[in-house]
Amino acid sequence: SYELTQPHSVSLDLGQTARITCGGDGFGTKHVHWYQQRPGQAPVLVIYGDSNRPSGIPERFSGSISRNTATLTITGAQVGDEAVYFCQVWDSSTAVFGGGTKLTVL
Amino acid sequence: EVQLVESGGGVVLPGGSLRLSCAASGFTVRGDYMTWVRQAPGMGLEWVSIIYANDGTYYGDSVRGRFTISRDSSKNTLYLQMNSLRADDAAVYYCARVGLNVLGHDAIDLWGRGTLVTVS
DSSP states (O other), rough: OOOBBBBBBEEEOOOOEEEEEEEOOOOOTTTOOOEEEEETTTEEEBBBBBOOOTTOOOEEEEEEEOOSSSEESSSSSOGGGGGEEEEEEEETTTEEEEEEEEEEEO | OOOOEEEEEEOOOOTEEEEEEEEESSSOOGSSSSEEEEEOOOOEEEEEEEOOOOOEEETTTTTTEEEEEEEEEETTTEEEOOOOOOOGEEEEEEEEEEEEHHHSSEEEEEOOOOOOEEEE
C-alpha cells in the first residue's frame, strides 16, 4: 500500500519560515493536499492540489512538489500556526494520510 | 451555512454495533463524494470509507466487511454503520466532504467536528 512519510516535529522561532515535508514513492499523477489540525479541533484544509490555497487561508501558506517530496511552506510563522499538519493523497480510491508533523513556534 | 454535524457516538462493548449519522446543511450529500475519517486518541488521521456520487463505496482494510457507509438523500444525511466493534476502533470519527464540486479537486474541503466512539 502507498505510504506518506512526514517528520514527527518541526520547531522554529516566531517569524521564521517553516518547511514541512511529505515523502512518497513517486507522486506521479497524485495530487497532495495539506491539512492543519489545532488541538481539540477538526482538520482544516490549507493547501489542495499540491499548491493551491483555499479561500480564507493566509498567503503565508504555500505548497510545492517534486518527484518524491511535497513541501508545505509557512512564511513568517506565527504562534497561531502551531498545530499538527497532515499531508494526504488518494491511491486507488483510498485516502492515504501522512503521520502528521507537529509544528512548534517558539 | 455549509456544515456537517455528526452524532451517534458513545460507549459500546467489544463486538457491539453503533450507527453514526452526519447531517449536512448548505449542500446535498447526494451530489458529492462523502467520506469518514477517524482519529484514535493522540494519533494521526486514518481514512475509513468513501461513497461516490454514483453510490460506489470503498473501505479501509481495517474496517472492510464490518463497516457500511450509506446516505439518505431525503434527510441529507450520511451514515456509518459499524458492526463487530473492536478496541482499536475507538476514535473520534469525522464526517467530511470531498470538494470536487467546490475546488475541482479531490481534497477534503469540509469536516464535521467529530463524534467520539469508545469501545470498552
